[in-house]
Amino acid sequence: MEFFFIFVAIVLTQNFVLHYFLGICPFLGVSDEMEGAFGMGIATTFVMTLTAIITWNINTFILKAFNVEFLEYVSFILVIASLVQLVEMFLKKYLPELYETLGIYLPLITTNCAVLGLALFMVLREYNFLESAIFGFGAGVGFTLALVIMAGIRGELNEEDIPKPFRGTAITLLVAGLLALAFMGFSGLVPT
Amino acid sequence: MGDFVRGLWKENPVFVQVLGMCPTLAVTTSLINGLSMGLATTFVLVASGLAISSLRKVIPDQVRIASFMIIISSFVTVVKLLFEAHIPTISSQLGPYLPLIVTNCIILGRQEAFASKKPVGRSLLDAIGMGVGFALALVVLGGVREFFYQGTIGGFQVLGTWYKSMVIMVMPAGAFISLSLLVALFQRISGRK
Numbered sequence: 134m135e136f137f138f139i140f141v142a143i144v145l146t147q148n149f150v151l152h153y154f155l156g157i158c159p160f161l162g163v164s165d166e167m168e169g170a171f172g173m174g175i176a177t178t179f180v181m182t183l184t185a186i187i188t189w190n191i192n193t194f195i196l197k198a199f200n201v202e203f204l205e206y207v208s209f210i211l212v213i214a215s216l217v218q219l220v221e222m223f224l225k226k227y228l229p230e231l232y233e234t235l236g237i238y239l240p241l242i243t244t245n246c247a248v249l250g251l252a253l254f255m256v257l258r259e260y261n262f263l264e265s266a267i268f269g270f271g272a273g274v275g276f277t278l279a280l281v282i283m284a285g286i287r288g289e290l291n292e293e294d295i296p297k298p299f300r301g302t303a304i305t306l307l308v309a310g311l312l313a314l315a316f317m318g319f320s321g322l323v324p325t
Numbered sequence: 326m327g328d329f330v331r332g333l334w335k336e337n338p339v340f341v342q343v344l345g346m347c348p349t350l351a352v353t354t355s356l357i358n359g360l361s362m363g364l365a366t367t368f369v370l371v372a373s374g375l376a377i378s379s380l381r382k383v384i385p386d387q388v389r390i391a392s393f394m395i396i397i398s399s400f401v402t403v404v405k406l407l408f409e410a411h412i413p414t415i416s417s418q419l420g421p422y423l424p425l426i427v428t429n430c431i432i433l434g435r436q437e438a439f440a441s442k443k444p445v446g447r448s449l450l451d452a453i454g455m456g457v458g459f460a461l462a463l464v465v466l467g468g469v470r471e472f473f474y475q476g477t478i479g480g481f482q483v484l485g486t487w488y489k490s491m492v493i494m495v496m497p498a499g500a501f502i503s504l505s506l507l508v509a510l511f512q513r514i515s516g517r518k
Contacts, residue, residue, distance in 0.1 A: 152497050157346035158430060203406070206398040206424050214391055243390075246347045246428035253421040296509075302343050303509035310501030317498065 136267050138323050139260075143271035145319040149247050150279035151312055153254075156247030160276075161305050163284050165291055170284035171277065173238040178273025180217060180242050181251055185269025187212055188252040189262055209252045214243045247276055282312065328447050332454030338431045339462035340511040345431040349463060350500040351422050356479040359467025361415045362422070363460025365404050367453070369426050372400045374440040374452035381441050393436045398427045431459060470494045470503055 149155045156177070163170050188209055196202050221239045224232040242248060251272050255265050286308055295304050338344045348366070353359040373396050377384070384392045405423050408416035416423065426432065435455055440448040468478055474494040476484030493499045 154347045154350040154497065154500070155425075157350065158344070161343065161346065203402055206402050206405075206427055207395060210394050210398050210427055211391070214394060244428055244430055244433060246425050249428050250347075250421060250425055253424055257421060298509040298513040299505075301512075303505045303512065306501050306505035306508060310498045310505060313496075313498040313501055317496070 174277025332458035353467035359463035367456025378448035
């Protein structure tokens with residue numbers, strides 16, 4: 134049950150984008166194409182799950198074991214950057230079709246604060262290995278959900294006559310605000 | 326001088342370039358929090374700008390992003406330790422958003438666009454300008470949210486006790502909506518688009 138609650142919390146009640154403001158850049162910059170948003174979401178989920186698994190091991194067996202926790206940020210960001218690079222090379226070689234679809238999104242993931250945020254939250258909450266893996270996967274699913282919803286709404290917005298100062302960033306932020314409000318409706322789903 | 330002023334208004338990182346949104350939205354529940362985050366980011370921006378600008382001829386082009394990230398995250402570690410030691414309450418309020426300065430796109434963006442190509446003096450001015458512009462935006466957003474939340478600014482009571490606190494302002498939805506209105510106002514004033 135506990136694992137299930139971690140998953141539901143991170144996807145719905147404490148969505149990374151709409152509750153913790155992580156991964157806002159790709160969220161605001163997402164195009165109005167559902168397919169692109171979905172591709173970006175899948176690529177990020179993949180990297181996030183792997184990040185959770187690897188950083189947990191690094192944190193437990195290297196940083197904590199040798200008492201060098203002050204290296205946390207440096208080592209995490211290195212892991213993420215190299216992980217993204219590895220995933221890119223792996224896909225290019227073995228799954229060229231998938232690479233064609235996801236390729237352009239991959240380099241952007243390194244600077245997606247949701248990935249580093251995930252690792253930091255994981256350490257802060259002292260999750261065990263399995264919890265971390267579920268947390269990472271759930272965070273990715275939640276990110277994908279927010280991204281796809283946003284892409285859908287932007288598609289609709291294109292047809293509307295928006296007041297001049299609101300065009301672009303402002304209207305997107307306003308939509309995000311309303312989405313965050315809507316997601317607040319999920320609170321209570323998970324006992325705290 | 327142009328290097329300094331640019332970041333304040335014309336290329337304000339928050340209102341115009343829409344960069345560094347995570348900390349902008351997450352920590353601006355009060356003016357003080359916004360200010361601390363703004364100053365911390367400015368410090369990292371200036372320190373890594375100086376380091377990278379001085380090392381710009383030494384860092385090989387192929388591994389520059391990785392090198393930038395290491396330099397930036399080292400300075401963030403310095404800030405985090407300083408905050409923990411001297412202002413522990415603010416440090417715990419900012420929580421994981423303080424280390425998340427590492428992935429603040431403004432910092433990597435300025436290194437890539439400016440510090441790695443320009444001499445030290447100009448990079449310093451650029452970093453200070455961008456940092457102050459970012460801090461100003463955070464202070465304004467934090468001030469507005471705090472004011473509407475409980476009628477105080479920077480902890481001082483501005484409105485009387487009759488003011489009922491508006492909890493939505495410190496919740497995520499309030500952050501998005503306030504920033505949206507501020508961006509729209511900024512665009513209106515500067516007459517862009």
